């Protein structure tokens with residue numbers, strides 16, 4: 184395994200684009216061409232001559248040694264040329280071309296790839312993550328060139344305990360797992376959903392500095408109910424309907440046991456599971472394994488930070504959160520997670536009961552306003568259903584426009600997966616909001632599934648609004664130098680810190696207290712003057728800094744709950760004695776940073 188010295192965290196490394204500090208050596212068990220074909224070790228033309236001699240590479244590369252800086256510039260020049268050459272072509276074609284050039288580098292040379300990603304995260308995140316990752320998943324079987332991560336299928340039942348040892352790395356810290364059943368707002372994409380764990384883990388490396396040799400994207404292929412995929416000759420997954428009930432759970436159980444047996448400290452992030460399994464697996468595993476569900480819990484924290492930000496943006500104290508009327512459209516894993524966490528926050532802030540705290544929240548799903556009169560009310564949504572007595576003038580199943588007109592909410596938040604449902608009529612109705620700064624959160628991904636665009640929100644509601652979307656939109660230019668700020672309300676601001684903070688704490692569980700600490704730290708991250716301008720979240724360019732703060736908050740919460748067992752050479756006692764500032768520095772210090780380490784061959 185690679186062991187890097189202090190390079191990744193020294194002030195020197197952070198303040199210079201290319202650090203001159205020398206990293207510790209990295210042991211490699213291969214020689215010659217095998218190294219060139221291994222993206223973990225390959226340096227392309229960057230191998231120094233002495234290393235070429237030591238590793239049997241002489242003659243396998245052109246003679247000139249190219250520095251890392253030159254390789255980096257060469258890659259960025261190719262990327263810029265591609266941008267120029269694809270100008271005017273359809274957006275999908277351009278996005279996929281950009282993804283391909285990045286993916287090729289990922290497959291060839293991980294250090295260079297992650298350096299390019301970290302240095303250009305704002306520009307590259309929309310390619311390796313939402314929205315382009317959605318397009319990649321939709322076209323995965325056609326785009327497939329080489330595997331990445333692990334694939335466990337229903338056909339592997341009984342084999343997983345041994346299969347897990349097929350993974351070449353001895354240590355794994357972070358796993359992102361999906362069953363492909365609800366990929367972004369794109370529905371069931373079966374095995375093609377593997378693109379999501381890959382993209383999320385790239386964000387882990389870029390934002391949290393998790394060592395890429397210690398990550399593992401996993402696809403649990405239990406079939407698909409997507410008829411188009413089942414009929415597609417090139418589809419790479421199991422061509423059978425999804426397993427259900429106990430059969431399904433037994434597959435997930437077996438996988439979790441296998442992971443735990445090989446890497447008892449690995450953290451498993453559940454991602455993009457359809458709602459019923461998202462909730463069920465969270466309940467089933469959260470007290471047994473170190474895991475969380477990003478769509479339920481990560482999203483909830485990011486949304487809560489944004490909701491608290493909207494209160495601050497109105498120039499009001501946080502205690503006013505209890506008076507904010509909030510309409511949530513989408514009663515799935517994400518929407519219900521947000522409601523639960525927001526209601527708990529209202530109860531905490533006001534000291535009232537959670538039942539009383541619910542009065543300001545309205546939940547709408549595909550059948551309209553959710554009330555206790557709903558036939559076959561989903562048990563997961565029941566806790567948030569309105570009693571018809573409390574919603575004067577509104578009835579079961581009322582439409583979004585009816586609810587908005589009647590309630591005049593401070594916030595309209597979408598997690599429905601349905602593009603454009605905050606249409607002109609709905610947005611115009613938000614003009615009557617009782618808030619001085621009405622907030623529109625169009626959080627569904629990818630871009631085409633957003634409930635509205637930024638331009639439509641500012642045009643139809645007004646320039647004074649607060650706007651956030653799950654996938655990035657450009658800021659809106661009002662002319663005369665005035666700009667409507669677009670926030671990206673995406674769980675990418677939290678999950679890397681949740682993972683890293685948990686890892687460094689050595690906790691074997693992720694508790695509500697740790698998740699709450701993460702959300703609170705994000706909520707307080709922005710300065711008052713920015714929040715008053717409607718800027719609720721930091722720039723994606725600051726994602727390592729945000730993650731260090733969030734990670735430290737999670738770690739400290741684990742210490743407070745007496746769950747921290749320590750990590751590496753830093754024990755529980757030492758963690759408990761770290762000040763807040765020292766904890767942030769400690770977290771920062773443990774972020775991996777991509778530099779070429781000298782390779783040392785060992786048999």
Ligand SMILES: NC(=O)C1=CN([C@@H]2O[C@H](COP(=O)(O)OP(=O)(O)OC[C@H]3O[C@@H](n4cnc5c(N)ncnc54)[C@H](O)[C@@H]3O)[C@@H](O)[C@H]2O)C=CC1
Nearest residue numbers: 367368513514515516517548549599600627628653673674
């Ligand atoms: N910005 C972010 O960080 C995150 C965004 N999301 C996005 O949220 C969306 C939903 O995710 P999940 O909750 O997991 O999905 P889900 O499938 O569990 O839930 C979707 C919900 O939307 C409702 N819905 C469908 N059509 C509707 C309509 N026309 N009007 C009102 N409600 C409607 C459904 O009844 C259901 O309650 C996806 O697009 C996903 O990409 C999810 C997690 C994080």
Ligand SMILES: CC(=O)C(=O)O
Nearest residue numbers: 367455478628673674
């Ligand atoms: C961002 C994310 O997790 C989702 O859209 O599902």
Ligand SMILES: [Mg+2]
Nearest residue numbers: 454455477478
């Ligand atoms: Mg997700």
